[in-house]
Amino acid sequence: MFGYSQAEALGQSVKLLVPANRVEEPLALIGRAMSGERIERLETVRVAKDGTLLNVLLSVAPVWGDDHEFVGTVGIFRDLSAQRGAEEALRESERRYHAVVDALNEGVVMQDRDGRILAFNKSAERILGLSAEEMMQGNSHKPLVPLIREDGSPFLGHEHPTMVSIRTGEPQREVVMGVDGPGPSTRWISINSCALFAPDAVEPYAGVCSFTDITELRNTMAELHEARFEDLRRLALMAEYRDDDTNKHTERVARTAALLAKELDLGSELVATIHRAAPLHDVGKVGIPDEILLKPGTLTSDEFEVIKTHTIIGGRILCESRFPVVKMAMEIAFTHHEHWDGSGYPSGLRGEGIPIAGRIIAVADAFDAMTHARPYKGALPVGYAIAEIERCSGTQFDPRVVAAFLKLDHHALVDTTCG
Numbered sequence: 001m002f003g004y005s006q007a008e009a010l011g012q013s014v015k016l017l018v019p020a021n022r023v024e025e026p027l028a029l030i031g032r033a034m035s036g037e038r039i040e041r042l043e044t045v046r047v048a049k050d051g052t053l054l055n056v057l058l059s060v061a062p063v064w065g066d067d068h069e070f071v072g073t074v075g076i077f078r079d080l081s082a083q084r085g086a087e088e089a090l091r092e093s094e095r096r097y098h099a100v101v102d103a104l105n106e107g108v109v110m111q112d113r114d115g116r117i118l119a120f121n122k123s124a125e126r127i128l129g130l131s132a133e134e135m136m137q138g139n140s141h142k143p144l145v146p147l148i149r150e151d152g153s154p155f156l157g158h159e160h161p162t163m164v165s166i167r168t169g170e171p172q173r174e175v176v177m178g179v180d181g182p183g184p185s186t187r188w189i190s191i192n193s194c195a196l197f198a199p200d201a202v203e204p205y206a207g208v209c210s211f212t213d214i215t216e217l218r219n220t221m222a223e224l225h226e227a228r229f230e231d232l233r234r235l236a237l238m239a240e241y242r243d244d245d246t247n248k249h250t251e252r253v254a255r256t257a258a259l260l261a262k263e264l265d266l267g268s269e270l271v272a273t274i275h276r277a278a279p280l281h282d283v284g285k286v287g288i289p290d291e292i293l294l295k296p297g298t299l300t301s302d303e304f305e306v307i308k309t310h311t312i313i314g315g316r317i318l319c320e321s322r323f324p325v326v327k328m329a330m331e332i333a334f335t336h337h338e339h340w341d342g343s344g345y346p347s348g349l350r351g352e353g354i355p356i357a358g359r360i361i362a363v364a365d366a367f368d369a370m371t372h373a374r375p376y377k378g379a380l381p382v383g384y385a386i387a388e389i390e391r392c393s394g395t396q397f398d399p400r401v402v403a404a405f406l407k408l409d410h411h412a413l414v415d416t417t418c419g
Helices: 025-034 081-103 122-128 132-136 161-168 215-243 249-263 268-280 283-287 301-308 310-318 324-335 356-371 382-391 399-405 410-414
Strands: 039-047 053-064 070-079 107-112 117-120 172-179 187-196 206-213
Touching (some): 025 039, 053 081, 107 161, 117 132, 122 132, 122 206, 161 187, 249 268, 249 399, 268 356, 283 310, 301 310, 310 324, 324 356, 356 382, 356 410
Antiparallel strands (some): 107 117, 107 206, 172 187, 187 206
8 A cells, every 4th residue: 555565564653554644643642542532534645755645544443461551553444546636636527527517508406306396407487487496485385486387387396307207207208398487478498307316226316307498499480381371371262262262261260160169169279269260271282283173063983082182282381390280271171071970081080089169160061062153163152061061960060060160140151251
């Protein structure tokens, strides 16, 4: 340990191993030993032959002669240099780690199994709008600010991604959460979380989450979706102009569909989504040739097969969107010509297998098509259209949607001055 041979060390003062700034320590230890004290596990410093300073753990005990006379001491040294070096390296690593975490633009929060916040970085304070003191009081089960889901419902403590990770041991990815702070609007964050395990432990002792502020991104995406929806709406109007010079068919179908959805108690959010999505139901007609779409006479079987493709064309135009209204519009475009008994197109869906929005638009679209003139036909009386829809209940149309339709003011539905 010290680099001396036995011959070099025997007979030398123990001060040989003591740094200059600790020369009084050996005599003090001997004095304590002479009084009968055993010195256990004293951390100190000694010096090797080559001048290297060694961190050591020293235990000193007195040695007594046969007549119980003090004759000396025995010292047991343990070299702690490697351990202390490792500990210092760990501390330095932790300092670097904390510096990196503090420099992150993402918020980072560590919580224990009870939901209490153990550690956090500056970005967490900034994103959540809380001070360091407030953060230290934080708990998932008693949040300092209201936390909500995208649908506006509260985010309960046990549903917090970090708590889910601790409970299940599984990471959570891209969980969206709203934070209602002191500002005028909700801030939205996207959270990733994972559980933390001690070596060889089966259950996690804590969890850590990182999160980013996606409020601006969500607003930008919403604006882009709205812009795309407006483009699609204009495309639908272009298709409508080709066979409805009043340019009111899509508005009337949307209004009727919303009234049906409300009558069916589908909830205000779904009613509003159907109302906005319904005008795009026939957007696929932009892909149908004029000589078929505007043919004044009866279509041949081949021509009707071409007409039927407007559902598939519309669905493809509207597909691959995360915007709820466009997703609903795609669903409607694909399914508004499916029949309750499975005889419709393009997929032959039947009954409850047809999305409710498609079943609603089927009735609204059929009624409007019958009661308004087109280049290839005249308008039919309202009473005839009502009777025809009632006759097709259970075959072409969902009986429950038909029952809701029969409760509406049908003459008002035909009004061309839609609002």
